[in-house]
Amino acid sequence: MNTPRPIDDATAETLLAGGSVDGELQPVARAVRAYREVGRRPVHPAGELAVRMATGVFTSPAGSDTAPAHQVNGHGPVTAAIPGWRRIRMAILTGLAAATAKIASMSVAAKATAGLSIAAASMGTAGFAGVLPEPAQDRFDTVVETVAPNEAPAADENAEFGERVSEDARDGGVDGEEISEEARQQGELRRPEDAPVPAPGDSGAPADTPADDHAPDDTPDGSGTPDHPDGAPDERPEPTTAPSQP
Amino acid sequence: MPTAFARLYADLAPAVAGYLRVQRAAEPEDLTNEVFLGVFRGLASFQGTETQFRSWVFTIAHRRLQDERRRLARQPHFTAVDAEISMPGGDVEQEALDSLGEQWVMAMSQHLSADQRTVLLLRTVADLTAEQVAQITGKRVGAVRALQRRALETLRRNLARKGVQI
Numbered sequence: 001m002n003t004p005r006p007i008d009d010a011t012a013e014t015l016l017a018g019g020s021v022d023g024e025l026q027p028v029a030r031a032v033r034a035y036r037e038v039g040r041r042p043v044h045p046a047g048e049l050a051v052r053m054a055t056g057v058f059t060s061p062a063g064s065d066t067a068p069a070h071q072v073n074g075h076g077p078v079t080a081a082i083p084g085w086r087r088i089r090m091a092i093l094t095g096l097a098a099a100t101a102k103i104a105s106m107s108v109a110a111k112a113t114a115g116l117s118i119a120a121a122s123m124g125t126a127g128f129a130g131v132l133p134e135p136a137q138d139r140f141d142t143v144v145e146t147v148a149p150n151e152a153p154a155a156d157e158n159a160e161f162g163e164r165v166s167e168d169a170r171d172g173g174v175d176g177e178e179i180s181e182e183a184r185q186q187g188e189l190r191r192p193e194d195a196p197v198p199a200p201g202d203s204g205a206p207a208d209t210p211a212d213d214h215a216p217d218d219t220p221d222g223s224g225t226p227d228h229p230d231g232a233p234d235e236r237p238e239p240t241t242a243p244s245q246p
Numbered sequence: 247m248p249t250a251f252a253r254l255y256a257d258l259a260p261a262v263a264g265y266l267r268v269q270r271a272a273e274p275e276d277l278t279n280e281v282f283l284g285v286f287r288g289l290a291s292f293q294g295t296e297t298q299f300r301s302w303v304f305t306i307a308h309r310r311l312q313d314e315r316r317r318l319a320r321q322p323h324f325t326a327v328d329a330e331i332s333m334p335g336g337d338v339e340q341e342a343l344d345s346l347g348e349q350w351v352m353a354m355s356q357h358l359s360a361d362q363r364t365v366l367l368l369r370t371v372a373d374l375t376a377e378q379v380a381q382i383t384g385k386r387v388g389a390v391r392a393l394q395r396r397a398l399e400t401l402r403r404n405l406a407r408k409g410v411q412i
Contacts, residue, residue, distance in 0.1 A: 004402070012395045013376075016369045027405040028398055031354065032370055038268055038348050039261035039371035049279040049286075053251045058286040 255282055258300065262307045265371045268352055269363070271311055272318060281307045301378040304368060308382050357404050362397035365390055 004024060007015070014021055018036070021029050045053050052058055262281055266274035284306050292302060355363050361383075368379040376394070380387045 007395050007398050007402070009391050009395065012391070012398055015398055016394065025402070028402045031401050031405060032398075034347055034351050035268075035366065035370035036373075038351050038367075039264035039373070041260055041264060041348070042256070043259050043263040043275060043278060045255055045259070045282065046275065046279055049283050052283070052286065053255065056251065058251070058289065 251286055254285075258303050261371050261373070262303065264348070265304070265307060265367050266311060267348065268355055268367055268371065269311055270352070271314060277310055277314060278307075281310050284310070300372070301374055301382065304372045304374060304378075305382045308364070308368075354401060354404060358397050358400055361385075362393050362400065365393040366397040369394055 007025075007028075011021065011025070015025065015029055015032050018029070018033065044050075259278055259282060263274055263278040266277050266281075271277045281303070285303050288306075292299065294302065355366075358366065364383060365379055368374050368382060369376070374382070376387055376390045379385075380390045383390065385393075
């Protein structure tokens, strides 16, 4: 029985790019196509994202008194401070906005999409222009006031954060989004402002070194450095600049 | 500009959600929403080309996934293993076919190491280059190429062993 020829870099690139390969590798090529298909199943925005997409309120509208997008944070617990009757209104508006966003994301004719989106924009920005009925206007104001400004926690709150997560887990009140956001923010605090950012194309090594072939490929994070010794997460802030182009 | 957000979402969210599903995120749709909230909030500060934007989005998705895994590792969770998240609307038959294909991909991915799976998904589902994957994962380009070779070899072995028809 013949041993199949190992897949080299060129063949791997061909396979991953969907190019034609030898008959023996056809099953692998089909598998790669199946992987690609995974990323084509449509999804629809929901909840806060749907509302924000429908209203376009990720950036500060001109002439409004709302916080700019980079200050609006902590989306998880927004409704916690809102009275019950407002939550019902919010749920209705959320449903409407989600439906609008869903329609906008469908592959219909561009003009139709644009028309719907413009209608959605008109509906959304009205809340910020003060033309909505007072209760609805209040709802928008409350949401914005609740989520902004985004005050970063003090560095010594790291320990408290762990305790709070633990307590939340015990009483069943864990808010995943809140914790994720908070952990991320604390990670940002720990990162020095001038932390080095990988230079474009800086691989630190030739494109394919023999050592890489023999290196274990499933180390925890590939960096060779452990997580924080105190057990704290080593989240990094989300980048604000683009990774380099190859 | 809601239209712009909708277009960006329609263009990239399926790939982000697919990446998170095969990576077995606890709540892939929720996490996708979270990723795009972060993306759209940071949009004003983004500088780069369209290709770089795609890479940036997956950098955020990858980090959010890591955050979720760390969080779940620290706390007990009770998620139904095969719970299906229903999606409103759409073509039910097509969704069923897609789901079957995805289940096959998830089954095949179980034979890959975590790093091999991440690299293969970022190369195929996210459609990123080896260099971009290297930046996202914090690995050298050579290591990424080695991982993708091994991932493909593992796929080939398992396909041959099981006689799987795709």
